[in-house]
Amino acid sequence: MVRKKVFLVVIGAIAAILVGSLTHFKVIAQSPTDLDLAVYHAPIHYQDTDSTKYRGDYITRFDYDSDWRGTNNWDNLQFPLNAHAYYSVAETCTHWFITYSFFHPQDWTDIPFDQEHENDLEGQLAIVRKDGSTFGKLEGIVTVFHTDFYSYTPSGSPLLNGAENIDGTLTMSSYNGSLHPLTAQEAKGHGLKAWPYTGDFQGASNEDGIIYYPSKTTAEVPASANDRNVQYLLLDVFAPSGVWQHQLDEASLSSSSALTFASWGTFKGDSSGGCGDGTPTCSTNSANAPWGWDDSNDGSVYKGEMALDPAHLTDVYFDGLGTFDTTYIRNRFIQNLRDRGYNSANLPQGWPTQLNLNSLIGKLKNQCL
Known part of the structure; x- marks a missing residue:
């Protein structure tokens, strides 16, 4: 009887300890995958098309023609143009920074004495605060419009004008369970801004254009130049044998030896296949790739920082950031360069002179305090 009583007392004490521990236990939400995060915040994308050569305005992947040769993409426009967009994620203790980029095989024109060129990749940076929810809260985007960047914020964002002005308000639309920003690209030259700030396509039935929707699994080909529902597949820039891998593999090669890149952050492209035929020049x-994007007049933000150091770009462009970390617990661009042995004394061929690689490497850290 005594043994049974002692046993019950011991069991009761253990139970009390467990219950007491549970009152202090905090459930931590599982971190999203980069793909889930990218899809959640990916833009619904309005692509203006021009009837003169509408296939030149379809978005696709760089190796849509089954090779990584930069000098035959203009030539191979007859290949299927399945819709894709590239993404990358960098992370600080306060934010996720997601780049999105849309590839076109041709930057073309039908205007006399204009200029065109092979390959075209323009996109945007999404600034997402880690607010305790699974996917965070979008605070703003910065878009690439040729050699200028434009900034936009959703209603209610705390971000204010910094060294650069905010250029407009983001329109948001619900799709697959989350709110997505609406973005737009011109026909022909494909400069990108928030919708409806560029191009002649706003979605009306009498306008030429395609509306692309993000997907984790599906890459559709538009049924026509006026397709209003085409899914684009998100591709990780860091995927094995992907675009970043090709840049790293060619980072020390000369332009004549490389297949994909002419120099750091710049794709190869020539005048074969009819580029520049007639009155335009080629x-x-x-x-440029995201690590080669550059605004021509944004002061202390240098070429490539939208991808390589998005926290610094954000810190310069905006005020009202609140608690804001400028060092990285994850930044594959910098980590991979460091791991390949690159530093300020051993730079990739064509690395921008104003960007200090040792300083970038110094912004990596192991954990949040």
Whole structure:
């Protein structure tokens, strides 16, 4: 009887300890995958098309023609143009920074004495605060419009004008359970802004254009130049044998030896296949990857920082940031360069002179305090 009583007392004490521990237990939400995060915040994308050569305005992937040669993409427009967009994610203790980029095989024109070039990649940066929810809260975007960047914020965002002015308010639309920003690209030259700030396509039935919707699984080909519902597949920039891998593999090669890149952040492109035929001229090696994007007049933000150091770009462009971390617990661009042995004394061929690689590497850290 005594043993049974002692046993019950012991069991009761253990139960009390467990119950007491549970009152202090905090459930931590599982972090989203980069793909889930990218899809959640990906834009619903309005692509203006021009009837002169509407296939030149379809978005696709760089290797849509089954190779990574930069100098035959203009030539191969007859290949299927399944819709894709690239994404990458960098992370600080306060924010996720997601780049999205849309590839076109041609930047073309039908205007006399204008210029065109092979390959075209323009896109945007999404600034997402880690607010305790699974996917965070979108605070603003910065878009690439040729050699200028434009900033937009959704209603209610705390972000204010910094060294650069905010250029407009984001329109948001619900799709697959989350709110997505609406973005737009011109026909022909494909400069990108928030919708409806560029192009002649706003979605009306009498306008030429395609509305692309983000997907984790599906890459559709538009049924026509006036398709209002086409899914684009999100591709991780860091995927094995992907676009970033090709940049790293060619980072020390000369332009003549490389297949995909002419120099750091710049794709190869030539005048074969009819680029520049007629009155336009054709420029070569004129399209940039996200780590080569540059605004021509944004002061202390240098070429490539939208991808390589998005926290610094955000810190310069905006005020009203609140608690804001400028160092990275994840930044594959910087980590991979460091791991390949690159530093300020051993730079990739064509690395921008104003961007200090050692300083970038110094912004990596292991954890949040």
